[in-house]
Amino acid sequence: MAAANWGGPSYDSETHTLYVNSMDVGMLFRMVKRPEGSLVPYRNQGSGSPNSRFWDKDLNPCRKPPWGFLTAINLDTGDFRWRSVLGVVDEPARAKGDSANRDVESRRIAGDSGRAGV
Numbered sequence: 001m002a003a004a005n006w007g008g009p010s011y012d013s014e015t016h017t018l019y020v021n022s023m024d025v026g027m028l029f030r031m032v033k034r035p036e037g038s039l040v041p042y043r044n045q046g047s048g049s050p051n052s053r054f055w056d057k058d059l060n061p062c063r064k065p066p067w068g069f070l071t072a073i074n075l076d077t078g079d080f081r082w083r084s085v086l087g088v089v090d091e092p093a094r095a096k097g098d099s100a101n102r103d104v105e106s107r108r109i110a111g112d113s114g115r116a117g118v
Contacts, residue, residue: 016075023068023087025061026054060089 010019029044029052046052054062061067067087074081 017081018073018075020071020073021068021086022071024063025067026063027052028054061087065089 066085072081
């Protein structure tokens with residue numbers, strides 16, 4: 001199962017196409033009850049590991065690539081118009097232990113979240 005990234009989808013009203021940046025990375029979450037009276041009664045909580053993701057020693061997802069896609073979905077039929085692979089890597093994008101470039105790390109897994117638009 002894949003999930004859409006934080007950047008959210010983009011919609012083209014002329015072609016009825018939804019563009020979704022997604023990633024296929026194993027994560028472990030559980031639902032926890034929020035305080036009484038909260039607008040949303042439950043929220044997700046990670047297992048305590050960084051982002052609750054399953055990484056290998058080089059901070060690559062623990063599954064074979066591709067790890068992410070940019071997909072154009074025809075909203076009239078639900079079919080994919082096209083799908084482009086985003087999540088492959090020939091070499092790690094950051095040095096081991098360099099936490100200052102986490103944004104680069106996330107882009108190499110599932111592409112840029114669409115900051116420049118589609």
